[in-house]
Amino acid sequence: MQLTNRSKVVSNKVQSFSERIYFPAIISGMAVTFSHLFKKRPTIMYPEQKREMAPIYRGQHVLKRDENGAERCTSCGMCAVACPAEAITMTSGERKKGEEGLYREEKYAKTYEINMLRCIFCGLCEEACPKEAIFLTDRIVDADYERDDFVYGKDKLVEKVDKRIDVTKRQTPEVLAFKKIPGLKHNELYTDKLNKGKH
């Protein structure tokens, strides 16, 4: 019974002289090789040359600060619950008096870690976050030698005050429209609250 239409009948045909010296086969193989010399090279010479990323490329995460420089993350754990790879862990701390400029909410992430070897860069943490605190960026996670070095803590995740990371291209028109809804309390700045005398 014939299982596929690609099967070939094996023959005991005696090879011709040209087949025995492999010369035509070598010439046709070299022709294929030489034809590639004149084609555009698809190889990207990373890191000197960088591939253009799609605007929604999902690379290394950033923990965002708000407009006043305070960390947005309130350690609610929604990202960790949403993460299918169980790559996120955190511990919570309570904001003390005088730390309002450091942490946006009364509860904050004392430690926050993402294991980049577990992460599959699905972006679910970003979608789950109610505080717009975590975003994936177009940065590539650096290569390293030790597994431990791939567990990124706040030192690597929280953006620097003087070196903000633009994530507007990851905010869909729907999100941007949502942020403009008047009366949105969860996005209100701490200074706004101060001005309104709510604190």
Ligand code: SF4
């Ligand atoms: S991108 Fe996906 S896998 Fe990676 S930390 Fe976020 S939810 Fe987990």
Ligand code: SF4
């Ligand atoms: S990053 Fe967002 S979802 Fe995750 S703990 Fe912080 S506030 Fe919650």
